[in-house]
Amino acid sequence: MPALDDSVITQDEVEREDTAAVGAGLDVLEEPDRIRDPWWRRLGSSIVPPILAMVVVLVIWEIVYLLELKPEVMLPSPAAVWDELLVLLHGGQAWEAIWTSLSRGLIGFAMAIVIGAPIGLAIARFPWLRASFGPLLSGLQSMPSVAWVPLAILWFQISPAMIYMVVLLGAVPSIANGLTAGIDQVPPLYSRVGHVLGLNWWAQTRHVLLPAALPGFLAGLRQGWAFSWRSLMAAELIVTSSKLGFGLGQLMNQGRDLSDAPLLYAGLILIFIVGVGVELIMFRPLERAILDARGLSTKKR
Amino acid sequence: MTTTLVDESDLVYHEDDPRVVPLLKEVEHSGAAAVTIDSVSKVFTGRHGKVAALDNISLSVTPGEFVCLLGASGCGKSTLLNLITRLDVPTSGTVGTIGRPALMFQESALFPWLTAGQNIGLALKYAGVPKKQSAAEIDGLLDLVRLSGTADRRVHELSGGQRQRVALARALGQNSQVLLMDEPFAALDAITRDVMHDELTRVWKETGNSIIFVTHNVREAVRLGQRVVLLSSRPGRVVGEWKVNIKGPRTIEHPAVGALAAEITLRLREEIASHARS
Structure with missing residues (x-):
């Protein structure tokens, strides 16, 4: 039996010559395909179907109108509403209302992120906070934001602060919950890697958990925007006062007070367009960028 | 025994x-x-x-x-x-x-939000490598695992073998x-x-x-x-x-x-x- 220390050369003396070449060949062969549809096809498949759906809705509307199932004061023709929209846009009323509401909505949304994100992070990272305040926050998510309006008036009277309170109470829980859920879904393997790399608590949060949670957080942000916008409209519709400026809610109220059906419908369409527009202009590109960078949106073939 | x-x-x-x-x-x-x-x-x-x-x-x-x-x-x-x-x-x-x-896993466990180079850079940062030297070290480590020039690739743009090599480079980057x-x-x-x-x-x-x-x-x-x-x-x-x-x-x-x-x-x-x- 040989002694233990008599073997010195215990590994390859020479490297196989073709290893580098085989490795390079494998790299080429296994390069993931990155075939993308041409832009016109991508555009076509994402834009044409919604336009078709809108056409269908308009046709049904027109048919129902022509059948005179409802009197014109209740259901105006699409053409009358279109004319009303043009008038509002030319007269500048629509722009004023959109700007008033949209700026409020976005400011409220931004404040909701500033408040909601740290809350979500804290709940995700401190078990005792999760145990205590977690259920409360999830519960708040199911509160109809209109229910906050009387309380907000009691606190802030009729003022922009009152509107922001309603928006924040609507949006903060979903943003916070979105971040908590996003962090919860981070694969534990990433945290292990962070530990092995020697990241401390804060570095772990900053370099691993937050970036890893971003797709989930984005879903929370989207929902947060939807809640902001809904809460804002609820507040604007319920409280009518000249102190609050002229927003889309006030525009709708005008239509109601004047029994002006085309104005009411035009207001509804504007609210819809702003809500969808923010989604399309803000969230879609953001989501695309995040998912593309991680290779999550390219189709595998 | x-x-x-x-x-x-x-x-x-x-x-x-x-x-x-x-x-x-x-x-x-x-x-x-x-x-x-x-x-x-x-x-x-x-x-x-x-x-x-x-x-x-x-x-x-x-x-x-x-x-x-x-x-x-x-x-x-x-x-x-x-x-x-x-x-x-x-x-x-x-x-x-x-x-x-340093530890390497069965999955590459590279962070998908970072490029290959940034993944290695994170290990270098917490191994105490000054920022100025980081880029050169990243290139050196990628050379070592025969992946020169892939620092800007995203993780999903690498094959399974390439990912494990980047993971190896990251582990080595911990010095x-x-x-x-x-x-x-x-x-x-x-x-x-x-x-x-x-x-x-x-x-x-x-x-x-x-x-x-x-x-x-x-x-x-x-x-x-x-x-x-x-x-x-x-x-x-x-x-x-x-x-x-x-x-x-x-x-x-x-x-x-x-x-x-x-x-x-x-x-x-x-x-x-x-x-x-x-």
């Missing part, structure tokens, strides 16, 4: 045959060991009472040594790695390493003298794995790290390690150690690798069979 030995008179190999050397006692090494595991036991308390994951394991790895840990399911290898990386503490015994060990590898090539196809064996051997020789390589694959263990340590299952115990002494280029097809692998497999099968419920 017994180790089955092949009756050498029964085997006719050419002169480079593996020497099967039982290491029943801990080898006395001169100088400080890179990793010292001293009489370590780990007991978990679960719903069904106490479960021993590791039972009195002692293992010492010298600086620059390549050790393969071999074991079937339930050999407690994850537990052992968690102890070495200090994710967990032993119930009894002590674990010591020089510096903070640790001890590299732990947890079945790092198990998910790769045979040819890619074969290339990775060559590459790992080359990188190990260039860097002089101590490596603890965990695997289920006996041939892989013999192909790579200077020493193969066989662990039993439930609880994990060291049941055999072999010193691999194969001269010349070593490949997975090498007859001497096959012969020693057969010997170790026999012992492993015995160990697994002993768990059958009669």
Whole structure:
């Protein structure tokens, strides 16, 4: 039996010559395909179907109108509403209302992120906070934001602060919950890697958990925007006062007070367009960028 | 503790045959060991009472040594790695390493929101490499794993073998003298794995790290390690150690690798069979 220390050369003396070449060949062969549809096809498949759906809705509307199932004061023709929209846009009323509401909505949304994100992070990272305040926050998510309006008036009277309170109470829980859920879904393997790399608590949060949670957080942000916008409209519709400026809610109220059906419908369409527009202009590109960078949106073939 | 030995008179190999050397006692090494595991036991308390994951394991790895840990399911290898990386503490015994060990996983575990270069850069940053030197170090490490020019690639733009090489570069970027590898090539196809064996051997020789390589694959263990340590299952115990002494280029097809692998497999099968419920 040989002694233990008599073997010195215990590994390859020479490297196989073709290893580098085989490795390079494998790299080429296994390069993931990155075939993308041409832009016109991508555009076509994402834009044409919604336009078709809108056409269908308009046709049904027109048919129902022509059948005179409802009197014109209740259901105006699409053409009358279109004319009303043009008038509002030319007269500048629509722009004023959109700007008033949209700026409020976005400011409220931004404040909701500033408040909601740290809350979500804290709940995700401190078990005792999760145990205590977690259920409360999830519960708040199911509160109809209109229910906050009387309380907000009691606190802030009729003022922009009152509107922001309603928006924040609507949006903060979903943003916070979105971040908590996003962090919860981070694969534990990433945290292990962070530990092995020697990241401390804060570095772990900053370099691993937050970036890893971003797709989930984005879903929370989207929902947060939807809640902001809904809460804002609820507040604007319920409280009518000249102190609050002229927003889309006030525009709708005008239509109601004047029994002006085309104005009411035009207001509804504007609210819809702003809500969808923010989604399309803000969230879609953001989501695309995040998912593309991680290779999550390219189709595998 | 017994180790089955092949009756050498029964085997006719050419002169480079593996020497099967039982290491029943801990080898006395001169100088400080890179990793010292001293009489370590780990007991978990679960719903069904106490479960021993590791039972009195002692293992010492010298600086620059390549050790393969071999074991079937339930050999407690994850537990052992968690102890070495200090994710967990032993119930009894002590674990010591020089510096903070680097760890490579079966999945590349690269961060998909970073590029290949940024992944390595994060390891460098927390290994204390100044920002100015970082870019040069990243290029050097990518060169080392033969992935020059891929620093700006995203993780999803790399193949499985390339990801493991970036993961290796990241682990090396920790500038640790001890590299732990947890079945790092198990998910790769045979040819890619074969290339990775060559590459790992080359990188190990260039860097002089101590490596603890965990695997289920006996041939892989013999192909790579200077020493193969066989662990039993439930609880994990060291049941055999072999010193691999194969001269010349070593490949997975090498007859001497096959012969020693057969010997170790026999012992492993015995160990697994002993768990059958009669």
